[in-house]
Amino acid sequence: MMNMKDNRSLNQAKEGFFSDLYQNIRLIIRLMGDSxxxxxxxxxxVGALIYLVVPYDLLPINPLDDALVLWAGLALFLELCPEDVVNEHRKALQKNNRIKQQPRTVIDGEFKDTR
Structure with a gap:
């Protein structure tokens, strides 16, 4: 049986790492603007992003702890947001992607040099 929160995970990897990362960033931005x-x-x-610029680290392994705090902050944000709001925004993003990915119509034509 599929868990209902599977739609909210940062680790879905359906289209590829960078594509999914881009979609999750767009999702988080939309959720930040939702009342x-x-x-x-x-x-x-916001706190996770502030942690990136603060010169003090929790662990002495600089890039890893920054990435860990950023990932944990974003994942926890998606987990704690209302499920129906997250699903609504995911569907809207998927709908926008389908509209943008529709194939363009090719119109045949001829070229004539008039010089």
Whole structure:
């Protein structure tokens, strides 16, 4: 049986790592602008981004702890956001992607040099 929160995970890897990363960033940006998401939840991604620029680290392994804090903040944000709001925004993003990915119509024509 599929868990209902599978749609909210940062680790879905359906289209590829960078494509999924881009989609999740767009999802988080949309959720940050949604008034139905609690203001305290919105502090998670903001705090994770602030941690990247603060010169103090929790662990002495600089790039790894920065990446870990950023990933944990974003993953926790998606997990704690209301499920129906996350699903609504995911569907809207998928709909926008389908519209952009429709094949373009090729119109045959002829070229004539008039010089």
């Amino acid at each position: 139905r998401v609690n203001i305290f939840l919105k502090a998670l991604p």
